Amino acid sequence: MKKESFDFLCALLKSPSPSGWESPAQQIWIDYVKRYAHRLDKDAYGNAVAYLNPEGNPKILVNGHIDEIAFQIQYIDDSGFLYFAPVGGPDPKLAKGRKVNIYHEGNSIPGVIGTLAIHMQEKETQEKPPKWSELFIDIGASSKDEALQYVQIGDWALYDSSFFPLLNDIWIARGCDDKVGAFAAAEVLRLCYEEKVSGPCIIAASTIQEENGLYGASMIGYSVHPDIAIVFDVGHATDIPIVDKKKFGDIRLGKGPILSHGSINHPGVVKTLDKLAHQLGITHQHSIDPRRSGTDADALFIQKGGIPSCVIGIPNRYMHSPTEAFHLKDLETAAFWVSCFCKEIKSKDDILYI
Numbered sequence: 001m002k003k004e005s006f007d008f009l010c011a012l013l014k015s016p017s018p019s020g021w022e023s024p025a026q027q028i029w030i031d032y033v034k035r036y037a038h039r040l041d042k043d044a045y046g047n048a049v050a051y052l053n054p055e056g057n058p059k060i061l062v063n064g065h066i067d068e069i070a071f072q073i074q075y076i077d078d079s080g081f082l083y084f085a086p087v088g089g090p091d092p093k094l095a096k097g098r099k100v101n102i103y104h105e106g107n108s109i110p111g112v113i114g115t116l117a118i119h120m121q122e123k124e125t126q127e128k129p130p131k132w133s134e135l136f137i138d139i140g141a142s143s144k145d146e147a148l149q150y151v152q153i154g155d156w157a158l159y160d161s162s163f164f165p166l167l168n169d170i171w172i173a174r175g176c177d178d179k180v181g182a183f184a185a186a187e188v189l190r191l192c193y194e195e196k197v198s199g200p201c202i203i204a205a206s207t208i209q210e211e212n213g214l215y216g217a218s219m220i221g222y223s224v225h226p227d228i229a230i231v232f233d234v235g236h237a238t239d240i241p242i243v244d245k246k247k248f249g250d251i252r253l254g255k256g257p258i259l260s261h262g263s264i265n266h267p268g269v270v271k272t273l274d275k276l277a278h279q280l281g282i283t284h285q286h287s288i289d290p291r292r293s294g295t296d297a298d299a300l301f302i303q304k305g306g307i308p309s310c311v312i313g314i315p316n317r318y319m320h321s322p323t324e325a326f327h328l329k330d331l332e333t334a335a336f337w338v339s340c341f342c343k344e345i346k347s348k349d350d351i352l353y354i
Helices: 003-014 023-036 176-194 215-224 267-280 328-344
Strands: 039-042 048-052 059-065 070-076 082-087 099-104 107-113 136-138 156-159 170-173 201-207 228-236 258-261 285-288 309-316 324-327
Touching (some): 003 023, 003 176, 023 176, 023 201, 059 215, 176 201, 324 328
Antiparallel strands (some): 039 048, 070 082, 099 156, 170 324
C-alpha cells in the first residue's frame, strides 16, 4: 500500500466518529479525497460526496460509512461516576474494565468502565451479561461538580484501542466497521483519478449514521441518485475456532474481499463483478444476504424506483467489539477491484439482467 494511503487509513482509524458526531473523521476523509475530486459536496448532516467527472455517464456510487459504535453520557451521579447509553450495537459483555476516551469540547478525557473484582462476584451472576444501565465510567472525579468540569450530558465515549499489526499483515483497531469501507471508497476515487478514467461519473461517498439506522445512505441515495451503487462494508470473518461455518459460511482474512449474493445485491452487478474478478485474477470470496444486507445498501437500493446495488465486504474478525481485525491486502484488493469495475462499465445497460 502506498505510504500516503496507509497514513490516511491510520488517521481514519485513530479518529473518533461515533454515530451522530462523525465530523473529526469525516474531515480527514474530505481532506484526502479533495485532491482527486472535480467536485466535493457536504450535506446538512455531514455526508461527504466527492465526484470525478461530474458530467459523466453512468453515475457509479462507491460508498462506505464513516461512523462507528460508541457510547453517550446520560447521567452523572453525586460521586462523579458517569452512566451512559450505547450508540449502535456494542456488546455489553465486553465493556467491563475497558479503557475509554470521552470527548468534550475538543478535549479527550480518559476513563475506565468499572467492574467488580471477581473475588467479590456471586457465582450465579458471573456469566450474566450486564445491563447498560448498570455500567458506569470512572474518570477519577470525587464528586458530580468535579466531573462536570470535564464532561457533560451528551458527550461521546469511545473505547481506547490502538491501530497496530499482528502477524501476517493482519491489523487491529477500534472502528474498522466501517472506516475501512470509507477508506476503500476514497481509494477507488484515487485510483480512477490516477488512471484518468473519463467515461463514467465516479462518486465516492462517506456516509453518516449507518449504525443508527442507515440514515446517511438514505439521504445520499435520494440526493445523488446514482445509476449503480457499490457499498463497502465489513463482513464477518469466520476463520476463528468458535464460529460455526455451517451457520455463517467460510470467510477468511487474507483470501480477498467478499462478494455478496441475494436480496438487495443486484444480479447484474454481482455477475459483472464476479466475471471481472475472474478475468483479472482477483481473489475473492462469496457470502449471502438472504433477506437484507445490514449495510447502507439496504437504504440505497430502494430510492426513487430502485438503484442497482451490491455489497463488497472486507473480512473482519471481532465485529462490534472493542478491537476488530482485518487484512490489509483484502482492503487494497477491494478498492482495486471496484476501480476496475468503474473502468469497465460504459452504460447502465451493462448490468441489466432482465
